[in-house]
Amino acid sequence: MSRPYDQPITDIAHYIFHYEVDKTDDEVWQCARTALLDAMGCAIETAATSAECRSLLGPVVAGTVVPDGFRVPGTDLQVDPVQGAFDLGVLIRYLDHNDALGGAEWGHPSDNLGAILSVMDWLSRASASGQLHRGPPLTMRTLLLALIKAYEIQGCYQIRNAFNAFGIDHVVLVKLAAAATVSWLLGLTEEQTKATISHVWMDGQPTRVYRSGANTIPRKGWAAGDACRRAVQLALLVQAGQPGAPEALTAKPWGFLARTFDEAGFELPRSFQSWTIRNVLFKTMPVEGHGIAAVEAALLQLRRLQQSRWSVNHITRIDLRTTAAADLIINKQGPLHNAADRDHCIQYVVALALLKGHAPEAVDYLDESEWATSEELASLRQRITVCADTELTRGYLDHDEKSIGTGMTIYLDDGSFLSEIVVEYPVGHVRNHQTRGVLQAKFMRNMERLFSPEEISRIVKAVEDDEMPVKKFVDLFARPSTGQDCESGASLVPT
Numbered sequence: 001m002s003r004p005y006d007q008p009i010t011d012i013a014h015y016i017f018h019y020e021v022d023k024t025d026d027e028v029w030q031c032a033r034t035a036l037l038d039a040m041g042c043a044i045e046t047a048a049t050s051a052e053c054r055s056l057l058g059p060v061v062a063g064t065v066v067p068d069g070f071r072v073p074g075t076d077l078q079v080d081p082v083q084g085a086f087d088l089g090v091l092i093r094y095l096d097h098n099d100a101l102g103g104a105e106w107g108h109p110s111d112n113l114g115a116i117l118s119v120m121d122w123l124s125r126a127s128a129s130g131q132l133h134r135g136p137p138l139t140m141r142t143l144l145l146a147l148i149k150a151y152e153i154q155g156c157y158q159i160r161n162a163f164n165a166f167g168i169d170h171v172v173l174v175k176l177a178a179a180a181t182v183s184w185l186l187g188l189t190e191e192q193t194k195a196t197i198s199h200v201w202m203d204g205q206p207t208r209v210y211r212s213g214a215n216t217i218p219r220k221g222w223a224a225g226d227a228c229r230r231a232v233q234l235a236l237l238v239q240a241g242q243p244g245a246p247e248a249l250t251a252k253p254w255g256f257l258a259r260t261f262d263e264a265g266f267e268l269p270r271s272f273q274s275w276t277i278r279n280v281l282f283k284t285m286p287v288e289g290h291g292i293a294a295v296e297a298a299l300l301q302l303r304r305l306q307q308s309r310w311s312v313n314h315i316t317r318i319d320l321r322t323t324a325a326a327d328l329i330i331n332k333q334g335p336l337h338n339a340a341d342r343d344h345c346i347q348y349v350v351a352l353a354l355l356k357g358h359a360p361e362a363v364d365y366l367d368e369s370e371w372a373t374s375e376e377l378a379s380l381r382q383r384i385t386v387c388a389d390t391e392l393t394r395g396y397l398d399h400d401e402k403s404i405g406t407g408m409t410i411y412l413d414d415g416s417f418l419s420e421i422v423v424e425y426p427v428g429h430v431r432n433h434q435t436r437g438v439l440q441a442k443f444m445r446n447m448e449r450l451f452s453p454e455e456i457s458r459i460v461k462a463v464e465d466d467e468m469p470v471k472k473f474v475d476l477f478a479r480p481s482t483g484q485d486c487e488s489g490a491s492l493v494p495t
Contacts, residue, residue, distance in 0.1 A: 047074025048449035073477035089114025089225030111224035115178035134187030155276025178231035195244025290326035
């Protein structure tokens with residue numbers, strides 16, 4: 001008789017195989033469609049504008065031909081599903097523009113699409129070629145269902161479990177959610193899915209060093225793709241017959257909880273259902289998520305300045321009252337060493353917004369950007385102070401409220417000040433009434449970089465077609481090689 005798997009492993013597998021998302025719940029399915037389109041739009045934005053990202057894509061050995069391989073969106077590449085998971089994961093995440101969810105841990109649930117879509121497209125093509133598939137139907141409805149469940153696994157773990165407190169990067173949760181979902185898509189049994197999940201916990205997990213302080217480097221843009229790649233690889237290894245370790249979490253002294261995390265285990269504040277897909281923050285600007293409210297507050301304060309006799313030059317100090325998470329992750333003093341460092345600095349994005357008069361763009365973080373070497377921006381940045389606020393942090397950690405607030409007060413050189421403006425629910429938050437319209441505009445702006453209005457219309461209609469084979473959906477995103485990496489020759493450093 002086989003030993004039982006640790007309860008958290010069993011719970012995830014049971015959710016994947018047995019939880020039924022209400023087919024009549026139009027809200028949850030529409031949320032999934034929105035999340036899918038937003039993530040694909042982010043992938044196209046990156047494919048169109050980042051030469052550095054494109055240099056990471058494609059087969060490990062140039063010229064490798066993969067029959068029935070995954071067609072990487074926005075490119076002419078066709079690769080195996082393991083490399084495809086990396087490629088799409090990187091495209092979605094590279095410019096820090098995809099959706100996000102806060103809590104004790106911060107993360108980006110749409111990262112999981114890299115693994116889900118690459119595997120489904122490969123299986124769909126292989127099935128059309130006559131290979132036997134034992135998993136669920138490879139349709140758009142299944143894609144949406146897989147996305148809902150991957151979001152939920154990652155989201156429920158994020159809310160109360162601070163992996164960062166143990167030095168672990170949040171992409172461990174991408175690997176966890178993607179591995180479980182991909183196991184189901186491949187047609188593995190529930191027992192095999194538990195085995196795959198156990199391998200996730202047996203892996204040595206990436207540390208947060210590449211997101212922290214002066215060590216913030218472009219790896220943070222491909223770490224989620226790396227997690228997607230490993231998730232698919234682990235599921236395929238189990239499919240090939242590899243067993244799992246039932247006590248991968250609780251074994252002493254070598255289990256994950258004893259050696260890496262906390263022996264008390266994980267805290268899940270809610271059962272797995274469909275909460276996360278309904279509550280993610282959609283990013284409407286390429287700014288680290290904890291800084292978005294600060295940018296909105298800055299633009300509102302700038303409007304006040306412009307309506308008065310003052311200008312940015314009259315500012316002597318800016319006080320930011322924000323969440324403990326923002327203070328920990330993006331409160332930075334001293335030199336900023338690269339684009340990845342700049343987009344993770346709340347002082348940089350606030351000063352930039354005030355000087356530009358609108359939200360930052362990805363190009364504003366580049367070494368060659370005028371802002372990266374601007375003495376005016378550097379001076380203004382030094383006048384910005386950041387403090388963590390108990391009440392804003394409480395709202396941020398409340399999984400029903402999910403605010404992501406920042407308050408900004410500006411002091412002027414004549415001794416006067418602009419009273420605090422607090423933004424708790426920036427555009428992109430589910431509670432902000434402008435979110436839907438701004439998201440639609442973001443999607444169109446991203447897609448128009450590579451596609452005609454007619455092509456975009458077909459993509460939008462495809463997301464509504466539950467019975468469409470996934471390979472037909474992916475085919476809509478293919479682009480022939482043009483000999484240029486980016487539109488207008490633009491080159492963006494990974495952020």
